[in-house]
Amino acid sequence: MASTSLEPLVDQTISVITNDGRNIVGVLKGFDQATNLILDESHERVYSTKVGVEPIVLGLYIIRGDNIAVVGELDEELDASLDLTSLRAHPLKPVQH
Amino acid sequence: MLFFSYFKELVGKEVTVELKNDLAIRGTLHSVDQYLNIKLENTRVVDQVKYPHMLSVKNCFIRGSVVRYVQLPPDGVDIEILHDATRREARGD
Numbered sequence: 001m002a003s004t005s006l007e008p009l010v011d012q013t014i015s016v017i018t019n020d021g022r023n024i025v026g027v028l029k030g031f032d033q034a035t036n037l038i039l040d041e042s043h044e045r046v047y048s049t050k051v052g053v054e055p056i057v058l059g060l061y062i063i064r065g066d067n068i069a070v071v072g073e074l075d076e077e078l079d080a081s082l083d084l085t086s087l088r089a090h091p092l093k094p095v096q097h
Numbered sequence: 098m099l100f101f102s103y104f105k106e107l108v109g110k111e112v113t114v115e116l117k118n119d120l121a122i123r124g125t126l127h128s129v130d131q132y133l134n135i136k137l138e139n140t141r142v143v144d145q146v147k148y149p150h151m152l153s154v155k156n157c158f159i160r161g162s163v164v165r166y167v168q169l170p171p172d173g174v175d176i177e178i179l180h181d182a183t184r185r186e187a188r189g190d
Contacts, residue, residue: 002108004130006158015154019163021118023150035134035160047150069116069163072140072154079153089149095117095163 006031009073014039016063017070021092023047025074026061035065045084047092052085069095099186103179104129104167113143113168114159120148122157133161 009028016024016037026042039061046054104126113123114135121144124137138156142148151157 002128002136004128004134004136004158009158015151017118017120017150019118045150065160066162068160069118070120070122070151070157070159072151072157075153075155078155082152087149089147092120092148092150093118097117097162 006035006037006071009071013074013076013079015072015074016068017072017092018063019067019069019095021094023092024058024061024063026058028071032065035068035071037063037065037068037071039063047087047089049088049090051088052083053087055084099182101129101131101133103182104133104135107169107173110170110173112137112170112173114164115166115168116159117163117165120151122151122159124157127156130161133164135159135161135164135167 012028014028023045024042025045026039029040030038042058042061044056044058046056108126110126112126113121115121122140122142124140127136127138129135136158140155140157142151
């Protein structure tokens with residue numbers, strides 16, 4: 001079976017959804033067994049219904065694995081074709097265990 | 098261990114994973130690991146209008162700890178085999 005490791009995503013741009021509902025986009029630099037992540041050049045994308053998506057620069061970031069829900073491989077071409085400034089949505093709900 | 102083995106049998110099938118934040122993601126099961134972390138390919142969020150947060154994501158890794166349900170294809174479930182296996186495990190054989 002193919003592996004579930006995040007190894008193929010290293011040095012690629014990823015989009016992380018955290019348990020508190022945030023969306024953080026950055027370049028994956030490292031990870032471990034517990035899904036702790038190191039992201040470089042990261043920014044948060046803040047969703048709201050009033051204005052379009054607002055990017056907030058975070059820089060180098062470590063996210064603790066406990067707090068991670070989804071790690072998505074960002075298709076950069078697809079992402080560039082999206083008009084984030086006109087995208088309105090409720091922020092994601094936090095994970096409730 | 099039982100469900101790990103079970104999910105390994107489902108690799109290549111189309112599943113819908115519902116998360117504990119109500120997000121539901123459909124895609125082809127690529128792999129699972131011992132924590133029941135799941136990798137999906139060709140993903141789409143079930144309600145893209147309400148949840149446009151993953152529009153530019155086509156392959157993703159889902160942490161096992163945030164999975165609420167996995168909706169399986171009907172032909173991917175052999176209930177008799179699962180019954181037997183769970184009973185055996187409960188007996189401790």
